[in-house]
Amino acid sequence: MPEAVSRPTLEAVATRAGVSRATVSRVVNGGYGVRESLAERVRRAVAELGYVPNQAARSLVTKRHDAVAVVIAEPEARVFTDPFFALQLRGISKELTAHDNQLVLLLTEGRDDHTRVARYLAGGHVDGALVFSLHLDDPLPGLIHDAGVPTVFGGRPGWRDRTGTPLYVDTDNRGGARTAVRHLAGLGRTRIAHITGALDQTSAVDRLDGYRDVMAETADGGGDPSLVVESDFTPAGGERAMRELLDRRPDVDAVFAANDLTALGALRVLRERGLRVPEDVAVVGFDDMLPLAEQSDPPLTTVRQDIEQMGRLMARLLLRGATTVLRDGSAAAGAGPKGASGPGDADPAARTPGPGVILPTTLIRRASA
């Protein structure tokens, strides 16, 4: 039976290098205030022994973990059929890695998981949390707030806690929607409909608001409510909504769908009814979900958001906030407004009204509008 390969400790390195544990510790943690010749000896010993610091021991004394939890609360399948999630993670991972932090992934579905996650965060196992709260009625944010861990949200939360709106990073959903609808208007379309997303999510609400903004400024009949159909971000919901819309307003000549999946459903129904896209009805989506948006028939004109960048910024914000907080000696204070002063050097393109960082969108023109 193989022996447990007990890893070398600081002690071992110290002995080998002929110095004290403290000196080794100093070298390992940056090496300030150590004579270069000694430092060199220590480094060699570290290399020879293949020493890797024991994170548990370190955390025990420093109270830092160099780990961040990513909480994805998604009872629905949607997140899992959507590369959105993966791209966010990629962005987060890159940023955390660059700062030597680990990513602890917490996926939840249902009540039990919520308390589990809350317990975990309250247990002080991580230095902060990145939370994707997709629904307005989600109890998780409250629980997380109570856990007293610095947190940054992905997507604008639909509520504000005792200390105001929490830190978040979001896409400029409203602005993106405006761009989409203006594009449609610029094409000469006058009866522009909107198929909404699930309105218990701020992204859906914001896109609807953006649509209304433009319709209101349009000369004739701004914001005819019969042109708005509520849906749920799914292809099936998109089909349903499109049918309803066509029955109600057969004269519709353009559709802004709350996301690409919805647009896809709409496209299907349009085809089925013998309507040509974009000749008869122009369609614009949202997300630029690849490869779907590219491969649809016709390829989808849509509003792109930089999802990976969103992830990066969330991590950056948290890390900065956490640092601030830790310097203050109050690890449980949460990343305060101090950390929210915007990305600054980080990303000049991002706007920062209040505690949120809003990322810009781009209209991607393909064949559908």
Next chain:
Amino acid sequence: MPEAVSRPTLEAVATRAGVSRATVSRVVNGGYGVRESLAERVRRAVAELGYVPNQAARSLVTKRHDAVAVVIAEPEARVFTDPFFALQLRGISKELTAHDNQLVLLLTEGRDDHTRVARYLAGGHVDGALVFSLHLDDPLPGLIHDAGVPTVFGGRPGWRDRTGTPLYVDTDNRGGARTAVRHLAGLGRTRIAHITGALDQTSAVDRLDGYRDVMAETADGGGDPSLVVESDFTPAGGERAMRELLDRRPDVDAVFAANDLTALGALRVLRERGLRVPEDVAVVGFDDMLPLAEQSDPPLTTVRQDIEQMGRLMARLLLRGATTVLRDGSAAAGAGPKGASGPGDADPAARTPGPGVILPTTLIRRASA
């Protein structure tokens, strides 16, 4: 400035309950050998104080972490446009959660990340690793092996290490491919082509082998090489391959594509050339990637694999192996064959030849074949 909310310690609970730390520790860890009345007192104190054990302190003495690393090595964008990855994670997460383990996500791209990951694993921060190694020439598996951490691979590795083929969980790619091609043959098609995946991945190789199996047993001209076109799992690759195929063999009447993305590209070209699917050319994909496979035109007949289940099994295998190993007192031994005796109670549907667990596939019939 808010005070650092120092979390209650064992000591605090002990004081409150009027017992020793040792007793609290016993209760918290199962409570064996503690008088029920005392245990009850302790539990109440725990609840009142909101005590959560400090994992770092615990790990320091137990050398266990109740944490598993998931390593996803994917330099290409493919993983991120594919829900595959998300579904695996979901399965893994569920299983780990059920066993009170945390999921540490390690995403890598490029050499630097490899050494980083290897260091991390070697540092003994986690009890095991789940690794997705998608390419035959990937150096990561070797590094990970050297790190001496129990590991289970996702997808059959294309190599064997010193101790034989490592533990893995895979889809029955070969069997699934056979089913697909037989289905095509059953439709009366006789000139069945195959567009392969990236052949540096075992999944692509296995699917090709499955195709060949059936072609070989077919009466006339089994395995005409002009019917096989190499590609790379992408839609663009699928288009290219389909064009080449059509130029070479205009008489082709069926295509088995290595995955749905590839099938999608093929579908496009077929449409573009005015060929009807499935009347002129029947098409079968692989993966049942949703919503793509459902939403394509026509909806895709394809081979479904249970991706989430794959993730679950990987975690289950690792956890079992790790437990075995830990019982043996040799944490660095790696999950040996002992852990590989198959899912047994776990999943009766899975086959287990050697150290691998192979999950079955299902043919999903839609309109394209």
Next chain:
DNA sequence: TTGAAAGCGCTAACAC
């Protein structure tokens, strides 16, 4: 059954 005490490997005062 319960408690006392010895560390796990590390950092951070503090002294030299």
Next chain:
DNA sequence: GTGTTAGCGCTTTCAA
């Protein structure tokens, strides 16, 4: 500059 020392919060012998 460098070493000594006192814990961080927990589990785990070992006695009682």
